Amino acid sequence: MKPSEPPKLVAASSNVSNDPSASEKGEATSQQQSNNGYALTVDEVIEQHIGALGFAQIVHALLVSIAWTFDAQSTLISIFSDAKPAARLLTTGAIVEGSILCGLSTGEWEWVGGKSDTIVSEWNLICQHKFLVALPSTLFFIGSLFGSGVYGYLADSWFGRKKTLFISCLLTFVTALAISFSPNVWVYAFLRFANGFFRSGIGSCCIVLATEVVGKKWRGQVGQYGFFFFTLGFLSLPLMGYLERKSWRNLYRITSLLPLGYAVFLLPFAYESPRWLLVKGLNKEAMVVLKKLARRNGKQLPADLSLVDPIQGRDDPTFSSSENFWRTKWAVKRIVMVMMAGFGTGFVYYGIQLNAENLNFNLYLTVAVNALMEFPAIFIGSFLLGVMNRRPLFSNSSYLAGICCLLCAVLSLHRVTRALPVSKWLQLAVEAIGFMASSTAYDVLYVYGVELFPTNVRNFAVSLLRQAFMLGASAAPLLVALGRESAMMSFIVFGVASVLSGVVSIWLRETRNAPLYETLTQQGKAEEMENEIEHS
Numbered sequence: 001m002k003p004s005e006p007p008k009l010v011a012a013s014s015n016v017s018n019d020p021s022a023s024e025k026g027e028a029t030s031q032q033q034s035n036n037g038y039a040l041t042v043d044e045v046i047e048q049h050i051g052a053l054g055f056a057q058i059v060h061a062l063l064v065s066i067a068w069t070f071d072a073q074s075t076l077i078s079i080f081s082d083a084k085p086a087a088r089l090l091t092t093g094a095i096v097e098g099s100i101l102c103g104l105s106t107g108e109w110e111w112v113g114g115k116s117d118t119i120v121s122e123w124n125l126i127c128q129h130k131f132l133v134a135l136p137s138t139l140f141f142i143g144s145l146f147g148s149g150v151y152g153y154l155a156d157s158w159f160g161r162k163k164t165l166f167i168s169c170l171l172t173f174v175t176a177l178a179i180s181f182s183p184n185v186w187v188y189a190f191l192r193f194a195n196g197f198f199r200s201g202i203g204s205c206c207i208v209l210a211t212e213v214v215g216k217k218w219r220g221q222v223g224q225y226g227f228f229f230f231t232l233g234f235l236s237l238p239l240m241g242y243l244e245r246k247s248w249r250n251l252y253r254i255t256s257l258l259p260l261g262y263a264v265f266l267l268p269f270a271y272e273s274p275r276w277l278l279v280k281g282l283n284k285e286a287m288v289v290l291k292k293l294a295r296r297n298g299k300q301l302p303a304d305l306s307l308v309d310p311i312q313g314r315d316d317p318t319f320s321s322s323e324n325f326w327r328t329k330w331a332v333k334r335i336v337m338v339m340m341a342g343f344g345t346g347f348v349y350y351g352i353q354l355n356a357e358n359l360n361f362n363l364y365l366t367v368a369v370n371a372l373m374e375f376p377a378i379f380i381g382s383f384l385l386g387v388m389n390r391r392p393l394f395s396n397s398s399y400l401a402g403i404c405c406l407l408c409a410v411l412s413l414h415r416v417t418r419a420l421p422v423s424k425w426l427q428l429a430v431e432a433i434g435f436m437a438s439s440t441a442y443d444v445l446y447v448y449g450v451e452l453f454p455t456n457v458r459n460f461a462v463s464l465l466r467q468a469f470m471l472g473a474s475a476a477p478l479l480v481a482l483g484r485e486s487a488m489m490s491f492i493v494f495g496v497a498s499v500l501s502g503v504v505s506i507w508l509r510e511t512r513n514a515p516l517y518e519t520l521t522q523q524g525k526a527e528e529m530e531n532e533i534e535h536s
Helices: 023-038 042-048 057-067 068-076 098-103 121-124 128-157 162-178 185-199 201-211 216-243 248-265 275-281 284-297 331-360 363-387 392-409 414-419 423-451 456-484 487-507 520-535
Strands: 038-040 088-089 108-109 305-307
Touching: 042 201, 042 275, 042 284, 042 305, 057 201, 057 216, 057 284, 068 185, 068 201, 068 216, 068 248, 068 305, 068 392, 098 128, 121 128, 121 185, 128 162, 128 185, 128 201, 128 456, 162 185, 162 201, 162 248, 185 201, 185 456, 201 216, 201 305, 201 423, 201 456, 216 248, 216 363, 216 423, 275 284, 275 456, 284 305, 331 363, 331 392, 331 423, 331 487, 331 520, 363 392, 363 423, 392 423, 392 487, 423 487, 456 487
Parallel strands: 038 305
Antiparallel strands: 088 108
């Protein structure tokens, strides 16, 4: 609706009352209109008075999305810190690798770059200790798995999105700095677990904060801002990894300072979510945020405008505003499907990146190519989110990623590499396309998860999706370690997992251009009404 048109009264579809009595609902609405002039939902205020996407929302979304940079660095730093460097014979200078080192005494060979390059060279994680290399990364993702649930609960119930993001950035700095002083692989693995736990609140809070203040038409595109900064963080790693290739400890120290600077100097300028404030009964604070957004868009909210309380009967002394997510059948069924799709997507997305070392190519170049492929994934994903439904976009991206992984498995066969001289270049190209498709699926599923659940459990639901991502990611390093012995097998498993993720999405509801609801009861009733209309 254009701003010049008279505002609508409360939309029934977006403000379904918890009270079953129609007459009582009518009385409550009439009283609210007479006392407050007129009341609108947050969606209606944004669409009718603030603007679906203006300067204020763009700046806010960019500001909160910057934190994705540190999320990427914390997640993918192990590609360089945990890599296996080259070794050479002391007598001839010939480069040796793999199981050949196990048959040599320590006085017959040395690490090419010195012992401080990576954890593998510093703690000699080879031969019978080689599978210890996968332990820190696996524990990092397991830490993220547990942390996502904790942060999701805190962001929805106690602290809100902004404070939770601040805490996550601060503790990410502390644990990343502590990692750089690890005396052995066991302490290193424990601190990676802690780092994974504490950084896990960044992504879910960022995407929810960015998307809850824009109109429904732009949610998908704004949700992509975070992935752009994630890509910048990813792309910064090959440069920092190369500059600090002589010391994995310095690499951690450099990356640890960035989330601290962000939390102290930039995050204070971001807004808390007005939707969360409203659900928590902080109506005045929610109106303050909406007025600031309107003013910075060059607009002004009407003086007699108020917000519809999505939780009816809040003033009743016997009223309880808590809704049990796990007792809401439609929400439980939906989150199970989302998490199944998320597990496969996270497994493939992180697995392809970590599996870069199993390609017959330079590690720094391969990681840089993967990082660069994130950019077309973001721009293509942003465009397609505006013209395609979420479900087919996610499933088709997953299918394409799976097919590319299977092609990489074929190209890794020795008979193919011998018969086809350009096979390693072809494998790099196919792997890059597969990673781009996997990245698109990952980004789309994040946006999809935001839209599938209401405000009072949205951060929790997105955190559960993030848990599924991390659970899949925690299995990826083990498969990558197996890939050092059989690259073909690792690519086959990644390919099958990606295809299955796309199949699972068939049972999810389409959300393109759908309103964002505030409570489970409200969304459940509204979707029931939509289903009845469709079947009538």
